[in-house]
Amino acid sequence: MADVSIRNVTKRFGDTTAVSDLSIDIADGEFIVLLGPTGAGKTTTLRLIAGLEAPDAGRLSIAGRDVTKAPPAARDVAFVFQQYSLYPHLSVYDNLAFPLRSPIRPMAKAAIDAKVRTIAAMLKIEDKLANKATKLSGGQMQRVAIGRALVRDPAIYLMDEPLSSLDAKLRADLRLELKRIQAELGATILYVTHDQTEAMTMASRIGVIDRGRLVQIGTPREIYENPFNAYVAQRLGQPAINLVDAGLFPDLAIPQRTATLGLRTEHVAIARVGGAARGEGRGLVRRVEHLGDQNHIHVELDGTPLVLLADADSDIGAGDRVDVRPERPLFFDREGARL
Amino acid sequence: MAAGISTAHSVVEPSPLVRRIAGAVVILYALITIVPLIWIGLTSLKSPPDSISYPPKILFEPTLEGYCNLFTTRSRQTAEYLQGLPAASGRCEEIARQRSMVVVGASNFVPRFWNSVIIAFGSTFCAVTLGTLAAYGFSRFKVPLKDDLLFFILSTRMMPPIAVAIPIFLMYRELGLSDTKLGMILLYTSVNVSLAVWLLKGFIDEIPREYEEAAMIDGYSRLQAFVKVVLPQATTGIAATAIFCLIFAWNEYAFAVLLTSGTAQTAPPFIPIIIGEGGQDWPAVAAATTLFLIPIVAFTILLRKHLLRGITFGAVRK
Ligand SMILES: Nc1ncnc2c1ncn2[C@@H]1O[C@H](COP(=O)(O)OP(=O)(O)OP(=O)(O)O)[C@@H](O)[C@H]1O
Ligand SMILES: [Mg+2]
Numbered sequence: 001m002a003d004v005s006i007r008n009v010t011k012r013f014g015d016t017t018a019v020s021d022l023s024i025d026i027a028d029g030e031f032i033v034l035l036g037p038t039g040a041g042k043t044t045t046l047r048l049i050a051g052l053e054a055p056d057a058g059r060l061s062i063a064g065r066d067v068t069k070a071p072p073a074a075r076d077v078a079f080v081f082q083q084y085s086l087y088p089h090l091s092v093y094d095n096l097a098f099p100l101r102s103p104i105r106p107m108a109k110a111a112i113d114a115k116v117r118t119i120a121a122m123l124k125i126e127d128k129l130a131n132k133a134t135k136l137s138g139g140q141m142q143r144v145a146i147g148r149a150l151v152r153d154p155a156i157y158l159m160d161e162p163l164s165s166l167d168a169k170l171r172a173d174l175r176l177e178l179k180r181i182q183a184e185l186g187a188t189i190l191y192v193t194h195d196q197t198e199a200m201t202m203a204s205r206i207g208v209i210d211r212g213r214l215v216q217i218g219t220p221r222e223i224y225e226n227p228f229n230a231y232v233a234q235r236l237g238q239p240a241i242n243l244v245d246a247g248l249f250p251d252l253a254i255p256q257r258t259a260t261l262g263l264r265t266e267h268v269a270i271a272r273v274g275g276a277a278r279g280e281g282r283g284l285v286r287r288v289e290h291l292g293d294q295n296h297i298h299v300e301l302d303g304t305p306l307v308l309l310a311d312a313d314s315d316i317g318a319g320d321r322v323d324v325r326p327e328r329p330l331f332f333d334r335e336g337a338r339l
Numbered sequence: 340m341a342a343g344i345s346t347a348h349s350v351v352e353p354s355p356l357v358r359r360i361a362g363a364v365v366i367l368y369a370l371i372t373i374v375p376l377i378w379i380g381l382t383s384l385k386s387p388p389d390s391i392s393y394p395p396k397i398l399f400e401p402t403l404e405g406y407c408n409l410f411t412t413r414s415r416q417t418a419e420y421l422q423g424l425p426a427a428s429g430r431c432e433e434i435a436r437q438r439s440m441v442v443v444g445a446s447n448f449v450p451r452f453w454n455s456v457i458i459a460f461g462s463t464f465c466a467v468t469l470g471t472l473a474a475y476g477f478s479r480f481k482v483p484l485k486d487d488l489l490f491f492i493l494s495t496r497m498m499p500p501i502a503v504a505i506p507i508f509l510m511y512r513e514l515g516l517s518d519t520k521l522g523m524i525l526l527y528t529s530v531n532v533s534l535a536v537w538l539l540k541g542f543i544d545e546i547p548r549e550y551e552e553a554a555m556i557d558g559y560s561r562l563q564a565f566v567k568v569v570l571p572q573a574t575t576g577i578a579a580t581a582i583f584c585l586i587f588a589w590n591e592y593a594f595a596v597l598l599t600s601g602t603a604q605t606a607p608p609f610i611p612i613i614i615g616e617g618g619q620d621w622p623a624v625a626a627a628t629t630l631f632l633i634p635i636v637a638f639t640i641l642l643r644k645h646l647l648r649g650i651t652f653g654a655v656r657k
């Protein structure tokens with residue numbers, strides 16, 4: 001394990017700039033999650049670190065060693081690919097042993113065997129070792145793919161959406177497992193996802209990427225509570241933050257130049273207006289989604305739709321008139337920058 | 340499926356009727372194809388008079404005369420001379436005596452046959468090896484003028500080979516490659532390599548590069564990744580390509596007639612020569628043809644498992 005530093009790296013494919021002037025310093029033992037929409041350049045960033053792509057500008061160093069021009073084999077990284085992770089012509093055992101049999105890190109047969117069995121046990125695939133890699137379920141394949149990286153002890157693990165294409169339950173299980181393994185091994189991991197739950201629960205720091213640029217990097221809490229701009233605020237939060245016109249709440253004290261208000265679903269007080277005052281409520285409840293542990297309330301406020309959060313036992317229903325009062329709003333200027 | 344509940348079948352599978360018709364068509368085609376082969380096999384076991392009798396004989400007394408005539412050279416002798424000889428040793432000598440002849444030596448068939456084996460398998464090996472490497476290069480690397488080069492490679496197959504026969508004949512004579520095995524291997528390799536590049540590029544394109552990339556990250560060089568990851572997944576394509584190349588090289592006649600006459604002569608130009616030696620010896624020709632078929636049939640059967648999937652050119656590789 002070691003530090004990894006990415007300095008002002010740019011990568012272009014023809015006209016598209018996949019990664020633009022990106023800098024990240026990853027400390028030993030950190031679990032960094034890159035979050036961003038599709039096409040943001042997340043995979044490209046990992047491929048640059050692994051040496052599968054050469055940067056057009058910038059420098060990369062791993063453990064203090066400049067590896068900008070080093071071939072992949074010399075970089076000491078492990079990669080879990082977004083897809084095609086297993087060698088179809090090999091058994092599960094041979095897939096796991098493949099990285100250990102590499103000619104640049106000679107290892108005794110017995111040591112390889114021990115390592116493969118330990119990792120297989122850790123990922124609960126011991127009974128599948130003799131299977132052909134193609135004769136596994138999707139979830140088992142993902143585990144083997146992660147195992148193929150974990151058998152090694154590289155400077156950094158690069159993982160490209162390793163839990164995508166799994167069902168929610170398995171995903172949650174593996175998420176915990178991966179976090180536990182990371183803590184156990186003290187591993188440094190750069191992890192790509194567009195699943196915000198994965199990002200929030202596993203990351204020591206989250207980096208938010210937009211169109212090849214790193215917009216903000218910080219602890220999950222910092223990113224959530226203190227987003228640098230409206231874009232970052234939109235990346236986290238389920239349902240997404242409400243971005244509304246600054247004039248929607250005339251009573252609210254807002255800083256100058258505020259163009260947009262950011263209202264987290266849970267940062268809005270909502271109260272039903274009944275009886276004679278019923279006509280006073282500004283908000284009209286359009287729809288209520290019951291999720292079991294909470295309710296999502298879709299409110300229309302002077303023609304502006306808002307999604308708000310209410311307790312599971314709230315009795316607000318469609319057609320009700322409600323009062324809506326922002327608490328702890330975020331202020332953004334015309335360009336979306338935080339004020 | 341329990342009887343009486345449903346007789347429906349999967350939508351993607353052909354219905355039983357369609358299957359039966361398809362089966363009948365295949366069997367009919369197989370019969371039409373195999374009749375000449377069976378006839379050749381039968382003829383190889385006939386005596387020369389039986390082989391040209393009219394109407395053709397289906398039932399006859401089998402003899403090894405055709406095979407004996409193929410493997411030996413014989414000379415006709417007077418009755419007195421034959422009488423003075425000791426008893427015939429060996430089956431072929433016996434058969435020869437009945438025709439007032441004695442065996443004087445081995446024919447050229449065995450060396451010609453070996454020439455065919457060496458040249459066909461040698462050129463197939465070269466074409467497939469070069470083709471695999473070239474296809475990998477075209478598939479994975481940025482090659483300047485890639486499309487033009489690929490078209491050029493394919494275009495070498497567009498003219499009939501015999502159109503270049505004269506230049507090649509002259510060139511080979513100048514270079515001392517006429518009637519050499521090396522010359523024939525080079526020639527067949529150069530003809531087959533274009534086919535090999537095109538077929539194999541299709542197969543290698545289908546192997547996701549993530550596999551090699553994963554191997555390279557895990558500490559393997561590109562060449563090691565090629566050997567350990569790409570080749571095993573390309574075996575189907577390589578086997579199919581090898582069979583196509585082998586069939587061409589094994590059966591090639593025109594260049595073989597033109598460029599070989601002695602030491603490097605292959606079996607195809609040798610077989611018709613048999614006809615000329617002392618009358619029309621059809622059983623010997625049939626025997627040669629039968630033996631000539633064996634290696635290619637054996638090779639095809641050996642690689643059959645790969646072929647079934649390979650012939651579809653990767654369409655159903657999964
Ligand atoms: N080999 C390539 N050639 C050309 N363009 C590429 C190549 N690889 C990536 N790109 C482009 O670079 C941009 C970033 O791609 P990248 O794969 O890094 O996105 P991503 O963030 O991983 O997206 P996803 O979440 O969908 O996996 C995209 O616009 C993509 O089209
Ligand atoms: Mg990606």
